[in-house]
Amino acid sequence: MTELLVGTRKGLFVLEGEPGSEFDVTGRAFAGDPVEYALRDPRSGRVLASVTSPFYGPKIWYTDDLAGDWAQADGIAVPERGDAALERIWVIVTGEADDRIYAGGDPGVLFESRDGGATFQLNRGLWEHPTRVHWQPGAGGLCLHSIATWPGEPDRLAVAISAAGVWLTDDGGATWRRGNEGLVARYVPDDVPADQIALCVHSLERAATQPERMFMQFHGGVYRSDDAGETWADIAAGLPSDFGFPLALDPADADSAYLIPLTADTDRVTPDGQVRVYETRDAGANWTPRSDGLPHERAYLTVLREAFDRSGHGETMELYFGATSGAVFGSGDAGTSWFDVATHLPPVLSVAATEGRQTDR
Amino acid sequence: MPVVHLRQPLKRLAGDRSEHAIAGATVGELLLELERAHPAASGWILDERGVLRRHINVFVNGELGGQDTQVDAEDRIDVLPAISGGSARP
Numbered sequence: 001m002t003e004l005l006v007g008t009r010k011g012l013f014v015l016e017g018e019p020g021s022e023f024d025v026t027g028r029a030f031a032g033d034p035v036e037y038a039l040r041d042p043r044s045g046r047v048l049a050s051v052t053s054p055f056y057g058p059k060i061w062y063t064d065d066l067a068g069d070w071a072q073a074d075g076i077a078v079p080e081r082g083d084a085a086l087e088r089i090w091v092i093v094t095g096e097a098d099d100r101i102y103a104g105g106d107p108g109v110l111f112e113s114r115d116g117g118a119t120f121q122l123n124r125g126l127w128e129h130p131t132r133v134h135w136q137p138g139a140g141g142l143c144l145h146s147i148a149t150w151p152g153e154p155d156r157l158a159v160a161i162s163a164a165g166v167w168l169t170d171d172g173g174a175t176w177r178r179g180n181e182g183l184v185a186r187y188v189p190d191d192v193p194a195d196q197i198a199l200c201v202h203s204l205e206r207a208a209t210q211p212e213r214m215f216m217q218f219h220g221g222v223y224r225s226d227d228a229g230e231t232w233a234d235i236a237a238g239l240p241s242d243f244g245f246p247l248a249l250d251p252a253d254a255d256s257a258y259l260i261p262l263t264a265d266t267d268r269v270t271p272d273g274q275v276r277v278y279e280t281r282d283a284g285a286n287w288t289p290r291s292d293g294l295p296h297e298r299a300y301l302t303v304l305r306e307a308f309d310r311s312g313h314g315e316t317m318e319l320y321f322g323a324t325s326g327a328v329f330g331s332g333d334a335g336t337s338w339f340d341v342a343t344h345l346p347p348v349l350s351v352a353a354t355e356g357r358q359t360d361r
Numbered sequence: 362m363p364v365v366h367l368r369q370p371l372k373r374l375a376g377d378r379s380e381h382a383i384a385g386a387t388v389g390e391l392l393l394e395l396e397r398a399h400p401a402a403s404g405w406i407l408d409e410r411g412v413l414r415r416h417i418n419v420f421v422n423g424e425l426g427g428q429d430t431q432v433d434a435e436d437r438i439d440v441l442p443a444i445s446g447g448s449a450r451p
Contacts, residue, residue, distance in 0.1 A: 054416050055414065055416045055417060055442040055443070056370075056404075056405040056406075056414065056417075056442075057404055057405065057408060057414055059404075072401075077404055077409050078409050079409065080409050080410075080411070081409075081410065081411060082409065082410065083410065084409070084410070085408035085409045085410050085412065086408070086409060
């Protein structure tokens with residue numbers, strides 16, 4: 001039984017099922033409020049959810065029992081009496097160290113928890129970075145949306161901020177440096193100083209078995225890095241569009257990546273009325289559409305940044321993505337075929353498949 | 362002292378009391394003191410800048426007010442979610 005935590009404009013939906021048939025809705029929480037992201041920490045079983053109440057602001061909540069009560073995590077705020085307020089938490093990621101959890105959000109903030117998500121501390125190195133005054137927000141705000149941990153090395157992280165680019169740390173977040181060489185921002189003049197270009201990264205993922213390798217969906221561009229994010233090479237040739245938001249990797253294959261292209265930044269729907277996931281198994285040299293079972297005509301879907309996830313690996317890897325139409329699609333065979341997971345949810349903001357979770361249902 | 366009236370979920374966060382007599386000269390001062398006295402409510406009404414959240418409405422004796430609205434000892438202050446809150450993604 002696979003568990004999906006689906007964040008929607010109207011609350012959190014817990015879906016459970018077997019690949020190949022529609023999943024059951026086995027739980028709801030935060031009904032009516034936007035749930036930006038939710039995940040279950042596979043180490044503890046704890047579920048954490050980012051909820052942006054339109055009235056009361058962004059919070060992270062956690063529970064050890066989806067049928068029980070939720071508690072508000074402490075520390076999810078920027079320093080008081082400054083010029084900024086926390087707008088939204090975009091993503092929550094489990095860290096490499098025990099009980100370490102990261103949360104990223106707007107305005108370009110990284111929070112770290114060392115107690116499994118009950119309390120968080122703001123990463124001061126990034127918050128007080130001297131270049132922050134030049135950071136520009138993307139359409140979704142100044143969102144820190146991608147946090148790539150390094151297997152076995154808790155102090156090494158890469159984060160991506162729209163539109164402040166990629167930031168790398170080797171000392172647990174005490175110091176940060178840019179990792180943007182090779183990225184081309186087609187939406188700014190050529191003579192903008194390099195340190196002031198608004199680099200609109202849309203998604204960033206690290207290959208588990210070869211951590212120096214990373215893949216990126218950019219705002220007009222798809223890139224790969226083989227040196228831990230220091231430099232990037234364009235690998236978009238062969239895709240119907242180099243615009244899109246989420247990406248997923250097969251943790252067993254460092255040459256793999258999955259994308260869901262959208263037509264363009266001015267037309268953020270699936271191209272040609274067809275929903276297609278594109279797969280590479282050669283690090284981006286070639287891309288193959290994977291659409292068996294997906295809508296193939298009159299389908300103009302928008303798939304948001306955090307609405308694509310996987311569990312397992314290899315030929316039986318499960319892939320799941322949701323659209324703002326409220327549809328969720330899944331694959332139990334690494335994208336070879338697809339099925340409807342849910343068809344009529346509220347607009348989907350995020351999808352997280354719980355890794356390795358087996359239930360008795 | 363002016364009295365701040367809360368409904369759920371703010372009531373629960375403020376000691377499960379709906380009425381709070383607080384000393385202060387403006388709505389902003391009252392709300393700041395309310396959040397200080399009840400840390401569980403911190404950040405729910407005012408953001409980190411100390412600014413009233415966009416979709417929270419404050420009424421002083423039944424009239425829509427703002428953070429800078431002056432209050433007197435006999436005033437009643439109602440803190441309510443605005444009906445605009447669900448109209449757009451924040």
